[in-house]
Amino acid sequence: MTDRFNTIAGWTLFAGIVALGLSILSDMYFGADKPHRPETMGYAIEGVVEEGADEGPSLALLLASGDPAKGEASFAKCVSCHTINQGGANGIGPNLYGIMGQPIGKHAAGFAYSSDLASFGGEWTYEVMDEWLRSPKGMVPGTKMSFAGLGNPEERANVILYMVQNGGGPPLPEPPAEEPAAEGDEGAETGAAGPAEEAGQAAAGAVAQEQPEEDTPSATQPGDN
Numbered sequence: 001m002t003d004r005f006n007t008i009a010g011w012t013l014f015a016g017i018v019a020l021g022l023s024i025l026s027d028m029y030f031g032a033d034k035p036h037r038p039e040t041m042g043y044a045i046e047g048v049v050e051e052g053a054d055e056g057p058s059l060a061l062l063l064a065s066g067d068p069a070k071g072e073a074s075f076a077k078c079v080s081c082h083t084i085n086q087g088g089a090n091g092i093g094p095n096l097y098g099i100m101g102q103p104i105g106k107h108a109a110g111f112a113y114s115s116d117l118a119s120f121g122g123e124w125t126y127e128v129m130d131e132w133l134r135s136p137k138g139m140v141p142g143t144k145m146s147f148a149g150l151g152n153p154e155e156r157a158n159v160i161l162y163m164v165q166n167g168g169g170p171p172l173p174e175p176p177a178e179e180p181a182a183e184g185d186e187g188a189e190t191g192a193a194g195p196a197e198e199a200g201q202a203a204a205g206a207v208a209q210e211q212p213e214e215d216t217p218s219a220t221q222p223g224d225n
């Protein structure tokens with residue numbers, strides 16, 4: 001009897017130890033006990049994410065805080081193909097003096113633009129120029145500007161400022177001052193609602209006897225319908 005009890009107890013203990021060992025091993029292998037947070041939370045939604053990634057400071061803000069002198073330094077990447085002085089010659093690429101605000105692919109007289117750029121349409125707004133400099137081939141697949149693009153939004157903004165400095169351009173976009181203003185409006189609304197409500201309550205208090213009677217019929221009406 002005692003023997004059998006010991007045997008059963010022994011096997012039970014052994015099974016427990018094996019189970020514990022397996023569980024430790026599985027933890028070591030799969031790490032199921034440790035929560036692993038993904039580096040970026042949430043799901044990637046195409047299109048939306050790209051905008052979000054681009055978001056950072058807005059182009060308007062980068063232009064407002066940018067530096068055309070740094071843009072001039074970056075323009076060293078362009079001079080093998082472009083001049084930017086007034087009346088400068090076209091090279092592999094068109095002269096870029098006063099390009100900002102001009103029709104796309106038409107600005108430099110005598111330059112043979114690719115038909116894709118010439119027929120692109122529209123003007124060199126700040127947004128379009130930013131997009132172009134980010135990836136010329138991304139914006140106009142058939143362009144003959146063989147330039148990979150400038151990946152850094154700050155650098156693009158500085159180059160754009162340098163181009164504005166050489167021949168001008170449309171007024172710079174306003175940096176986003178609207179958001180705080182909108183919040184301010186909300187605050188003002190809430191502020192206005194407070195006193196108005198209080199006034200309403202005071203009025204209700206003044207006509208406290210009539211108020212419930214007025215409410216009662218209107219409250220029963222929906223029930224009647």
Ligand code: HEC
Binds near residue numbers: 108133143150
């Ligand atoms: C390897 C030569 C090359 C380099 C480098 C290059 N470009 Fe160009 N660029 C061109 C060519 C060629 C075109 C004309 C494209 C077409 O017709 O499709 C062009 C067109 C442009 C246009 C459009 C002009 C218009 O009249 O509509 C802009 C703006 C421009 N380049 C800016 C730049 C800037 C800024 C840089 C430097 C960051 C740069 N490019 C670097 C060759 C180059």
